[in-house]
Amino acid sequence: MEQVIYKDRKNTDCAKWDGLKEKFGQDDLLAMWVADMDFEVPVCVKKALQKYVEEGVYGYYQVPDSYYEAFMNWEKTNHDYEVKKEWIRFSPGVVPAINWLIQILTKKDDSILIMPPVYHPFREGILANERRKIDCPLWIDNGIYKMDVENFEKKIVEEDVKLFILCSPHNPVGRVWTEEELRAVLEICKKYQVYVIADEIHQDIVTGERKKVTAATVGKYDEILVTLTAATKTFNLAGCSNSFVIIPSEKIRTQYDEFLNSMHMLSGNTFGYIAVQAAYEGGREWLDKVRTIIKGNYERMKELFSEKLPEAIVYPMEGTYLAWIDLGAYIKKEDMKEIVQNKAKIAVDFGDWFGGEEYASFIRLNLATRLENVEETVNRLEAALK
Structure with a gap:
């Protein structure tokens, strides 16, 4: 029977620790930042990699059909998305793919829309590629983050938006968008011929009641929509540098192929292909147990905040393993680093990374770790505030 094994990752050249x-600037912090699990990968992944290592030859690799079949079966079984093999392209990561697609689908000074607070590489990619960043902030309705659809269409028209980067499930606020929410914004994009990049890398980490809906399945958007996903968050394989770019549009596929051919970026790392195939073929039991652990960690964290810091706002975590918490009732925005990092000695993703000063009272906590680290985090915050 598959077990989920916690690993102490200090002194293993682990970026997180x-x-x-x-x-x-400090190495004595409790690492609760960056979306990286503190769990060993499934046994099937270790066995597949060990088998390959034992072969002793690591030359050029011919990606087998079984790699694509494993991914297509996973998408169909878990996300009701029937992906065709000819749609699938490679990227070493979702973030490189976003940057490449920005260059492929837009020109310098074109407007690209995002929904803050949102994963900060979106913003960084837009600005680094000399495009105009257009914000359509999420709004809060009875403690739930929602898309501002009216403002979305207004911004699309007024700012002549060429590309929308969708985060689903949304990082960092943890929303799993409904079919109706996704269709509302995608219909607007279709109406104005705005390209859409759907970052669905956290698609398998859903711990709430709502089922994750793949954006590509809610309507006919093949000509404008590119879906990005990976096994990296699902099975903690980020170091294997292997992501999927799903492009139903033949026109966009041709553009993507020409762009990557110009850099001679023809394939990925063999170890990544092997690890990902093994995970999709045999990792489901492990994933189910990890999701149970994450859900338990979230419930315990929420309970502790309620007891110790009851005015902290812990937002619902429908998806991802990243908790989004507002500490504004206790800490001034300008004091966040001093209290959270210097006094409580916790490494977090600070809220202003995800959209600027407006979110400076927030922190994002990584719950894919052992329960003791989650409890220690809240205890340290309480002690620092006292």
Whole structure:
């Protein structure tokens, strides 16, 4: 029977734990940042990689049909999305793919829309590629983040938006969008011929009641929509540098192929292909147990905040393993780093990373770790505030 094994990852060249000094200027922090699990991968992945290592030859690799079949079966079984093999393209990660697609689908000074607070590489990619960043902030309705559809269409028209980057499930607020929500914004994009990149990398980490809906399945959007996903968040394989770019549009596929051919980016790392195929073929039991752990960690964290810091706002975590918490009732925005990092000694993703000063009272916590770390986080915050 598959077990989920917690690993102490200090002194293993792990960026999450051993990169604290470089990222935060301190190495004595409790690492609750960056979306990286503290769990061993499924046994099937380890066995597949061990078998390949034992072969002793690591030359050029011919990607087998079974790799594509494993992914297509996973999408159909778990997400009701029937992906055709000819649609699938490679990227070493979702973030590189976003940057490449920005260059492929837009020109310098074109407008690209995002919905803050949102994963900060979206913003960084837009600005680094000399495009105009257009914000359509999410709004809060009875403690639930929602898309501002009216403002979305207004911004599309007024700012002549060429591309929309969708985050689904949404990082960092944890929303799993409904079919109706997705269709509302995609219909607007179709109406105005706005391209859409759907970042669905957290698609398998859903712990709430709502089922995750793949954007590509809610209507006919093949000519404008590219879906990005990976096994990296699902099975903690980020170091394997292997992501999927799903492009139903022949026109966009041709553009993508020409762009990657110009860089001679023809394939990925063999270890990544092998790890991903093994995970999709045999990792479901492991994933189910990990989701149970994450859900338990979230419920316990929420309970502790209710007891110790009851005015902190813990937002519902329908998807991802990243908790979004507003500490504004206790800490001034300008004091967040001093209290959370310097006094409580916790490494977090600070809210202003996801959209600026407006979110500076927020923190994002990684719950894919052992329960003791989650409890210690809340205890340290309470002690620092006292």
